């Protein structure tokens with residue numbers, strides 16, 4: 001439940017708002033910056049124009065002021081007197097003296113011919129003698145003139161005013177140095193950077209005074225050289241320390257010279273407040289971004305948290321937990337959704353309960369069904385494992401249920417099952433006990449105990465409850481059950497194992513007619529080895545590792561006929577002899593018995609035919625399992641075998657156990673009739689272990705009855721068994737059946753059987769099951785005749 | 795200067811006056827005109843004899859008034875040694891001065907007639923101004939001869955009582971005070987009437 005972080009709703013909302021705000025902030029900053037730049041650019045241009053106007057006005061005023069000063073000086077009587085003296089020294093001293101009054105940096109007196117007559121000390125220092133003559137000749141005029149002129153590499157504003165005495169006698173030239181101080185003063189007033197530059201025809205531009213310094217000054221010099229800023233338009237000059245907007249104004253200059261004042265304004269300095277604003281905006285923006293980021297995160301969370309809660313709630317529902325309620329407060333859409341979820345959860349819960357009821361309950365009896373029993377058992381196993389509490393299960397199978405169903409009808413069968421369910425429930429009044437119907441006639445009980453004593457008691461009481469006659473639709477029906485018991489953790493700790501153990505025990509109980517049986521590992525062939533056993537068994541059948549042994553059936557009535565029961569033996573190529581009990585029950589359980597039976601039938605018939613050809617007449621009995629009896633193809637296959645080997649059907653006797661017939665009497669009867677039609681003989685094996693009445697057997701096309709060895713073996717010691725054997729023989733004879741006794745192990749038994757009129761006897765007394773060759777030899781030896789003689793004499 | 799000398803165009807009409815003995819005084823009547831022929835006012839003409847004149851200064855004093863912030867007359871001519879008084883006819887004060895080489899003087903702020911007239915004892919051009927009123931200018935030519943006169947509004951002048959003899963006739967005009975307007979020899983035997991043409995501007 002953790003997809004890529006960016007894909008969650010929360011991060012989407014967050015990222016969307018974050019980007020939106022970021023874009024807005026950036027946009028406003030961008031606009032502010034651009035707007036700031038254009039405003040500053042425009043304002044600067046205007047300021048420069050204003051600066052230029054101010055500068056011109058200032059220049060004119062200054063010129064007028066200086067001119068006025070010079071005029072006053074020129075009209076000073078003493079000065080005029082001194083100048084009139086025509087004495088250069090006197091004139092020089094007057095120039096020094098009076099020039100000082102008007103703070104002129106240099107003073108010259110120029111004659112009417114335009115020649116410099118004399119100069120102040122500063123002038124003489126600034127201009128050497130040769131340069132005095134270099135001064136451009138100027139006609140002393142009535143009107144004053146003011147020119148910007150370069151003298152000896154320095155820039156001066158030269159104010160020329162005539163001197164009259166009272167007629168014009170010359171002019172004084174007052175020079176005012178244009179220096180950094182002036183530039184600074186003018187710069188302050190014009191609020192621009194001011195640079196005075198000049199150029200002569202044969203020289204390049206030179207900066208004489210400037211408020212600039214450093215990189216901007218150098219940039220200005222370079223720009224001057226390219227004549228870029230000497231036009232009248234505003235230009236911009238890039239310097240190392242930013243861009244300057246520049247505007248020039250021409251200054252009055254003498255011929256051959258050009259002087260210009262360049263006004264500049266630093267774009268950067270003017271942009272500084274905007275940059276400051278931008279920085280503040282950036283800070284504000286960052287702050288806003290942080291705040292809005294956090295709040296959008298909060299909003300995103302407030303939206304997604306209930307969604308997450310709902311998702312968790314939905315997951316709980318998916319896991320089947322309907323107990324919770326989505327904790328979502330408020331009145332918004334999500335709260336509505338939560339309520340809808342809650343409602344849905346309730347509906348699902350009730351519907352599921354209904355479905356569960358259908359799924360977990362056996363509709364016929366109302367008992368829990370197999371699925372529910374599994375669940376309860378699973379829970380019980382969990383609890384048992386966690387708390388160390390033991391538990392016990394019982395599997396209850398009804399004996400002869402199919403018989404009841406077949407003979408009395410399904411309706412009675414259903415009533416019977418209901419009655420059984422009711423009785424079992426009545427017998428188990430303890431709430432903790434669970435009774436379930438697993439299917440068919442199979443019931444199960446779950447007890448929270450492993451005390452075998454009490455378990456046995458419960459089993460006994462259950463059996464007792466079942467054994468009372470029931471009246472179903474006016475019919476009296478007797479029912480008996482077999483119970484298998486298994487406990488956890490004694491026999492297993494999971495459902496499968498426990499159920500299998502109980503099943504094994506139940507079949508054990510059924511086989512032994514003991515009513516109930518506790519699981520006993522000795523009877524359980526259902527182990528891990530089964531898997532390999534299966535494949536090995538398959539291999540044994542395919543590669544003829546099986547073989548048939550023959551146990552003689554001795555005719556007690558002195559018949560010459562030879563009979564033998566064919567018993568399958570497995571000679572494993574590696575493990576050697578494998579007892580039949582190790583694989584026959586397994587084969588019966590798995591159904592593989594059909595393949596074995598097929599093989600046995602083939603071999604038995606082949607052997608019978610072979611002996612017949614050798615002149616040895618042997619009636620061979622072959623065991624057919626319950627599953628074989630269900631096989632509809634068996635009669636045809638058997639017919640084919642007889643034909644194939646050229647065997648007389650009369651020579652073959654098929655032995656069927658009593659229980660095999662009772663499992664599914666309808667089917668069994670049909671197959672038996674077909675086999676009978678073929679001409680072979682049929683025999684009931686292990687008679688006495690089931691509950692079939694002889695009356696029922698009479699309806700079957702059988703000609704032989706084999707009394708189970710358990711009755712025969714005890715005949716010598718138990719008079720009851722003698723009674724049973726005798727009555728069985730008598731009844732069988734009455735029904736025209738041939739009687740065979742199994743398990744004849746000593747002469748005493750043989751003697752009794754002879755007395756009781758038993759037809760044939762089979763047992764170790766005569767011979768164990770032996771190979772075909774040994775059986776042949778046994779027949780030749782005829783030892784049984786002597787045994788029979790002795791038995792009759794006893 | 796050569797060019798200015800060269801620029802001089804002189805037209806002189808001489809009418810020899812016979813019948814006058816050299817012992818008898820002669821009168822020179824002269825008309826001064828510009829190149830265009832109009833008479834020039836306030837032009838000064840004086841005659842310099844070959845030998846120093848024996849005649850003493852005939853007018854030992856002269857007067858230059860200040861009337862309505864103007865010097866009156868504008869142009870004066872006197873013989874060396876003449877004393878000139880500067881009576882102030884205005885009711886404001888004037889401060890007459892001269893930085894001219896021929897005579898430097900000043901009469902500091904005064905009203906009425908200053909106590910002492912100024913003695914002009916050196917021949918030459920003296921330009922006078924008022925230190926208070928820049929536009930006030932008076933031109934004075936001091937000559938070493940008693941034979942001088944200045945033209946009237948028609949450019950006419952008369953120099954009387956001149957002993958016959960050889961003279962240098964010199965014309966001077968205040969508009970171009972730095973040089974003589976005309977210098978020419980004049981042999982005066984008897985009364986003579988003549989006309990001269992001069993350049994009036996320094997640029998001419």
Ligand SMILES: [Cu+2]
Pocket residue numbers: 863887888889924925926927930
């Ligand atoms: Cu005055």
